[in-house]
Amino acid sequence: MSEVTIRSPLLAAGAILFSVALLIMGNGLQVMLLPIRGGIEGFSAFQVGMLGSGYFLGFVLGCAFSPLFIIRAGHIRTFAALVSIASAAALGYPLAVDPLIWVLLRMITGFCLAGLYLVVESWLNDKATNETRGTLISTYVTVNFTVITLGQMMVTLVQPDSFVLFSIASVLVSLAAVPIVMTRSSQPPPITIVRFRPRHMFRLSPTGTVAIFLIGVATGSFWSLGPTYANAASSSVRDAALFMSAAVLGGALLQWPAGKISDHIDRRIVMIGLASISGLFGVVILLLPHVTWLWLALGVVFGAGLLPSYAIAASHVFDFADRSEYVEISAGLLLLNGLGSTVGPLLTSLSIELFGPAGMFITNAVVMLALIGFVAVRLSRREGLPEAEKENFDLGTAGAVSVVGDEEAVQLSDLVVQDPAA
Template sequence: MQTIARPAPILAALSILLSVAFLIMGNGLQLMLLPIRGGIEGFSSFQIGLLGSGYFFGFVLGCAFTPRMIMGVGHIRTFAALVAIASAAALGYPMALDAIIWIVLRMITGFCLAGLYLVVESWLNDQATNETRGLLISTYVTVNFTVITLGQMMVTLFQPTSFVLFSIASVLVSLAAVPIVMTRSSQPPPITVVRFRPMRMFRLSPTGTVSIFLIGLATGSFWSLAPSYASTVSGSVGDAALFMSAAVLGGAFAQLPAGKISDRVDRRKVLIALAAGCAVVGVALALTSGTPYYWLGLGAAFGAGLLPSYAIAAAHVFDFADRSDYVEISAGLLLLNGMGSTIGPMLSSVSIEIWGQQGFFVANAAIQIALIGFVGFRLSQREGLPVDEKQNFDLGTSAAVSVVGDEGAVQLSDLVVQEPT
């Protein structure tokens, strides 16, 4: 009997990755466009910060409630409904140039994106085997960084005051539904819901748990307020897009080297080094005037210090976890990071109100110093794990990706609250 060859895991998941590309490109354009347009419309720094906080608050709510939507109507129907809502929200901004309405729309977008990410990540986990999961999730993370950069650069295609950019964002989000709806892949198994127990995670790894929250403060501020800072300081939307792209690419290229270094030395020391680098580069950026070349280089260095830190902190938590805990820990870390990302933009926007645009880096430095202080304290309280007892760094586990729906991990877990029959 002839055996039919199975397609390569990347090819089997191609429709899912294509959907992700459209979705994140559209969201990346909005992440760049909204703070800049808000500034043009006269929104205060605090109102622009609230746009970011609204998005991440909606994201946290989406993490909590959209799993039950998926359990009720399935992955494809949930995905199609959330895409329609997110696409409509993208068109709402130029129709109502009001800060409060924009904050509500960002909350709706965050809620939808949480559910959409959950669907595609569940699908990817279902497509993967134990041997290919790391490759698939690493590819997914690479696609994330690549297309969000493309989305950010799209802000240069038209004037930010134009309706066209919002239309492009809406079209991209809408197109995300096509590959998923037309896929021949079977739907993932029914979603599971797990407990969120931050104190349990804290007892398992105080360093990792607190760091994830503090990293959320810093990264939430970055995504929410850095576009406005870059646009104001450089005086050019194009230069602002280049700055954000440099920061994202710097973070992307630093992910694996930082992870591999953390396999050989105490991950907490790597966290301290990243935080210190991010704080120092942030101070250097605060003292510059947005001149190209070296300013973009500093932006890349800032991203290299900021963006890999989630994966390093998550890997530190997983070093102390049993595989049966991975489902709860993965979902819990995402929620905790989302909570930090909700608060961070508000703190940073207050700093900007006091010190001007450089206040963004004042707040960042304060967060990084708090991170260094806590991690340094923990170094004096607990010995690091020997190298041979650590999990090898793997983006498939430590990236900001939920493994709720990873059937193998679910079967091993005694932490599942509800699993539909």
């Protein structure tokens, strides 16, 4: 394959990736800002946890209903409408400082982000061929990791008790509409809607299905309450942002190596290894004295254990699936992970109420132990696939993204319907 062939879809998707960068940067700033500002306003740990659960509940609902909007109005109009709503929501927080209102605003934001991601990922898949999809989606995932870190660090620009940071978040989200609305690129074909078969997914891979839910519990807790812990532990907004960014960096660095290792050994063993790293180093963070450079280094290792886990678990499920099932499984795994992410912040916030900020890592350790235990039991009951029978690790399939635009998978699937009433 020539270099030009590989670059072409990247160039064609440039406007889309730029929109994604602005969108996720604005959301990353809110992910960091809201728990810290909530603490300043006197919100309890449970109320801050509800903000995270509200976001992920909205995200799950968005996954279910936003395809209907895309079918009705098209990709560009849906994107513009959802961006406008998400931008307005970002300005609502300082105007109405109330936990219940903030939860509602986070639900609205989650709903909008689910639809926006669906539009973007459909568009990216449409621009890619089967040969270049992996490269394009890997670039998309890399952009995600990079710009969410930039968004988190923006919390250090101004004091978090001011209106300014919310305004910056709103501006970034609003600007995300410009590259999409002004693009000369053709819209993707009509969105596909799939029927979910959760029982079938569990029968296909009990390990991967349960792991995806538990990973959602852990990652949802990290995104929702990590800033609360980091700010309390360091008493510094700057250090809290650095800690969260260090964890994201760790996840980005280990994502691809962990996937490639799992191509050559049982992916379940890799899952156990990652869960062990996440659980163990979370506890180590609590036990060692707070020295900033050491704390950040441990954050890198903690993130390296936690954040790549989704792709490994998803790859394990896809190893047992037919190509015709990829659309259904991709959507089902995202939904299941979102449900776990909805539950996680509530459980972790209760733990924080009991044990203080350390409760975040205590809950994470318990969830990781549950994951390790379940996977170990499954290892004793089912032989791993030989290396030759595995699908090669591919973020284009295993990443937390949709494959609704994968033309071959769509055409093969008997679960895809174009008519929402079907």
